[in-house]
Amino acid sequence: MRILKITIGLLLIIAFTIALSIFLLSEELPKGTQGPRAEELADKMLEALNKPAWDSIKVVSWSYPRGHDYVWDKENKSVAVKWDDYLVVINTDTEKGEVFEAGKKVNDDDLFNTGLKYFYNDSFWLIAPFKVKDPGTIRSIVNYDGSDALLVQYTSGGVTPGDSYLWILDKEHKPKAWKFWTSLVPIGGMEFTWENWVSLHGAKISTFHEGLIDIKITNLK
Template sequence: MKKVFLYIAAIILVLVIGGYLILNEKLPTGENPAKADELANKMLKSLNKSAWDSTNVVAWTHKGGHQFVWDKKNQLVEVKWGENDVFLNLKEWNKGKAFSEGKEITDGQLDVLRGKAWSIFCNDSFWLIAPYKVFDEGVTRKIVKTEDGSEALLASYSSGGVTPGDSYLWILDSNDAPKAFKLWVKVIPIGGVSATWDNWKTTETGAIIAQNHKLGPLDLNVTDLRTGNDLAAVKVDASLFDKIK
């Protein structure tokens, strides 16, 4: 029986290694940063980046489980998942508060929950607004020629978020809007995995945001997306963040 299990394990290992060798793509080097900046600006124009910049508040649910209210103007975030409700002040970390099952957490778990909320926010907000972040500090941009001869935009992040070093190759449509990107990220061992960007919504403030993503078998969808100039505009109590300002 032991030999049978070892045999099965060996087969699984071979399949995993074989799948990796077949599916894994090397990160392209890219070229022409100046032309890449031009393409990046075209992409941002197609998504009305100026409207996103002037959006003060955005609220959404990610993948049906994580709920967010993000006061961009004042750099305040509420992250809710399961029985947890965490408030982050991105300017003054020590002002952040956490609640679990309705009770405020004041012991060592406070930093644990704040750290978890920050990680969730970084990941889920990237899936919300990644196209708008191609000119963030620490990002380099290059042009990559695809197999069909078109130009794609490679954005590599040397800093920011919780996984600096990740790279994304944006595939654009004929209107310069993203339709997919390929990922080279630490959390996925296979390079070049593709994710879609579709079901674009023009929000209340004019920013254009994709609500549906398909990453392999996973659906990473955005629901209940609302934007506005203040908390009331996204149907949230105006006093939500008073406790951590």
């Protein structure tokens, strides 16, 4: 009984410490101003990254941390997601597809949904800057450290609609970092860098994000 009481006490202390850390580290979602200036800033950001070049790419492949490998056939609206012994092939229009385990086709909705969530998350870390004017987005200007930053709020789409992202831009309107407020991360305003930019057929792609954990995109082609 004494051991049980000590264990419960430690768990309560840990829970309190986590809750206090979240409270102290979290930032409130900033209030921005919608309108022509916000739309112009979004357009300048897309121009700096050459969105038309990204739109013209038919197939792109890359690897994401934790062993997630992708081949995305944008032209035919299909993506292959591979991890461990699993392969999930998704129609990006219908969000339906097939699941393979060790090369054998299986019927497993949980595995399919896992692959779909991986694709939404991992592709967002690849091309989020190109999605600031997607349907269902709201853009606002926010004053951040004396400069204009772009707040993008997603009202629909993806796995977690309702998420918000604050893009911090350099003088050329290329992202330096973002802060985000999402339902999956309890700490609001967590910041990650956008750096190590490469040119993919003229489109600018960031391949490294430094933050609480570092995210490195590899095998991009």
